[in-house]
Amino acid sequence: MKLLWTLLFLCSLNIYALEVDIHKLDSLSKNGQQVVSNWIDQSVKKTENTLGPLKQTTLPIYLKPQYFAFEPVPWATVKRSNPDGVELHIDRYASLNAFTKDWTLYHELSHLYLPLFPYSAFWLSEGFASYMQNVIMRDSGVITQAQFVQRLDAGFNRGRLQSKTKSQPLSELSADMWNQGAQQRVYWTGAAFFVEADLALHQQGQTLAEIIKAYQLCCRTARSSAKTFIKDLDKLSRSSIFTSLYAEYKNRSDFPNITKKLINTL
Incomplete structure (x- = not known):
């Protein structure tokens, strides 16, 4: 198991410093910007705490705010590019608590740990x-x-x-x-x-x-x-x-x- 534990040690050093780039954040109110920024930042940290750092230095997040939605994140998808990113259709009025309890962003971030398959x-x-x-x-x-x-x-x-x-x-x-x-x-x-x-x-x-x-x-x-x-x-x-x-x-x-x-x- 020497290879695995060596790799896990390197992973613990967080050799990939991830910068999250949120597109269209300024389309939200000041309070909405704070809520969404905190949610995305916390979700990335939670994901990396479980799966380790992503193998990319920049993570683009493409916001698609909605005025009326029945859930915090009614739809989302991974955008495979260089670098990979996530498109999030969100309820612009959802609370931080509601976003945190929604499973969608954790799901999409998990995708980024695997390559694109046929x-x-x-x-x-x-x-x-x-x-x-x-x-x-x-x-x-x-x-x-x-x-x-x-x-x-x-x-x-x-x-x-x-x-x-x-x-x-x-x-x-x-x-x-x-x-x-x-x-x-x-x-x-x-x-x-x-x-x-x-x-x-x-x-x-x-x-x-x-x-x-x-x-x-x-x-x-x-x-x-x-x-x-x-x-x-x-x-x-x-x-x-x-x-x-x-x-x-x-x-x-x-x-x-x-x-x-x-x-x-x-």
């Missing part, structure tokens, strides 16, 4: 972000351990329900999930993959977050195939955990059985 492997990127948003919120005290378990279990139930009507092999469905409206099955089967990986890593005295921290330093590229990514994670963990699970998951048509009791061990 569409057939989007279940990996969306699954990672869906799982990690909850880990980050749990680690930073935004949600409790009980809420962490409940949120993952609820997501798995939604994915399991959609698997009854969207039963194509996962990689095939992933490539067409927008046309088929199959996000629940694709996102949450992918999240189950990473939960299973994290459970197996725990048995070896490791965590998924530690492996991803090390991945930023040794292997993160702008684009990658799924197989290369999986092999890199196995190399870092000195295991075959990811390769074995990937072979099982990529073509599976059912939904995995992960109990609340298992989730609670994470």
